[in-house]
Amino acid sequence: MNPFFLFIVLTVTSFSSYLCVAQKSVVKMPKGRIAFSSDGNLHDTDDWGATAFSLALIHYAGLEKRFVHYDYNNHLGDSDKNWEQVMTDAAKGGAKRFGLDARKVFDDQSEKEAAITNFVKEANSSNKKNPLWFICAGPMQMAYDMIKATLPEKRKFIHAISHSQWNEVHNHSENKKTWxxxxxxxxxxxxxxxLDQNKSNGEDDFYSHITNWKWLLESNNENWKWLYNIDDTGVLDLLTKGRKESIEKYFDISDAGMTYWLITGGPYGGNEKGGWKEVKALFENKPITNSTPTPEVVFESDDYIFLEAESTSSSLGNWNLIRKGNKNYVKSASGFAFLEFNGNKPQIGNPDSPLQYEFVCPKDGNYRMVLMTSKRLEGVPSDWCNDIFVKMEGDFESGTNLTKSDLTNYIKVLQEGNEATAELEWHWAVQAEKEKHKYYDVIYNFKKGQKYKLTLAGRSQRFSIDYILLYNSDKFGLYDAKDFFSKKK
Incomplete structure (x- = not known):
């Protein structure tokens, strides 16, 4: 072999080895565990992508076992229901994609007390050799409440991290406490x-031009493509026109800069000026694995009430029973059958053809109602044919910010995603609309052994319902319930 060529080969090989070692050496997180608190449910959408990327960074750094807490949607009080759902996908969905324990992820809008309980548990188990690193990526009220609930003698082992003056001083709605x-x-x-990672590193930081992140979309890795699409560049215009002029140009995951600073050393030399180049290098050095799968969520029989829509003794009226083999059958229906409403108009109508379902509650608790639904458009706009009326009778209290009167009278429940969901497929209906574009969870505080009567009534034509699920929301989050019962059917 030509000596000069041999020199080139040896040099390139040595340089490649150096790059690999250099990337591995980037991860120098101090001893301890990682906790987060983030918003994303009002004002600023950068938390969507930042949340997903923070979880991915933990995975690619090989720190999955250090992850112990993530609460999100922590803008207390005023909130945007559509944004809440995107954050659920980013946080709980991201945890599952990247091998983190999704049982440690909590929606502050529906799981606030569970979030506080988990944080306190982790904080109170901290010590000098195992501190808790707490990334504060939203308004400080929730962080304040969680720290307040910890043992005073354990607080010296909590390291709170912030990079945003906006978060530190924000005091809108129920968020009063500051940094x-x-x-x-x-x-x-x-x-x-x-340092605030918004332009702290010029055009190379965590807030930079969208073209810097195209490598995610162009890869063969479905998780990387998902990361690209969950940033507000790809999502926000479906929900609001508020920042269209800026999101067309900029990819913003600035809060993930705190995570990168921590995993590269934190106060012991962590990189405050990382960005897309550092993310790319870290991702490419460790492929995605499923070596630490999330433990399977298991529902016991008294954790839920499951009702097939067709299992009613009521007269069907304008509801049609659709079975497998019917031209309008939607595949994968539970029990190979469902009900389709054919009264009223595709867009609107009064309660029609009521269907009643009686059941006994298995134990005390807050039970959230969600419906498995579909729509058949036949050419009408995609946000038609997508809702139903529901009401509940019995000895219960409201477990949400709807009143009991709201729940004992007909209230509209609509398919999530609205026009973004495809027809002739099964999708969840998870919220009620009391006033125009004001959405609420449907949660009933039931009593063990009490008998209840649920009534469904048709609203929009060609709306279908497969089954009704009422699950114990004190014990399980919406993401877990949707995931478990989608597989169960």
């Missing part, structure tokens, strides 16, 4: 304020 309040009231906590 300065935390420092004043909990002086034993260790506080780290790092």
């Amino acid at each position: 300065e309040d935390m420092k004043k009231d909990f002086p034993d906590v260790v506080y780290h304020q790092i």
